Amino acid sequence: MTKSELILRLSEQNPHLYQRDIEKIVTTIFDEISEALARGDRVELRGFGAFSVKKRDARVGRNPRTGASVHVTQKFIPFFKTGKQLRERLNTE
Structure with a gap:
């Protein structure tokens, strides 16, 4: 589902x-979640899941094409953990 499909379904x-x-x-909800993650905060939506930010340390990687060593800087990545209710809803038979 895209953002425009979500808006259309909600309007219906x-x-x-x-x-x-x-x-x-x-848009405001998504912007607030994004801003909270940018500040390093955790966003929890009960029954749905939690968004957080994880840090990946700097490391030495390899260029797959040439095999040369490449320095990869530290990165912050978004992480989503599903809530119990969402997991149960997806795994019902």
């Missing part, structure tokens, strides 16, 4: 709201 479920208002709400 809530005909009393304008689509532009729903778009602002969805």
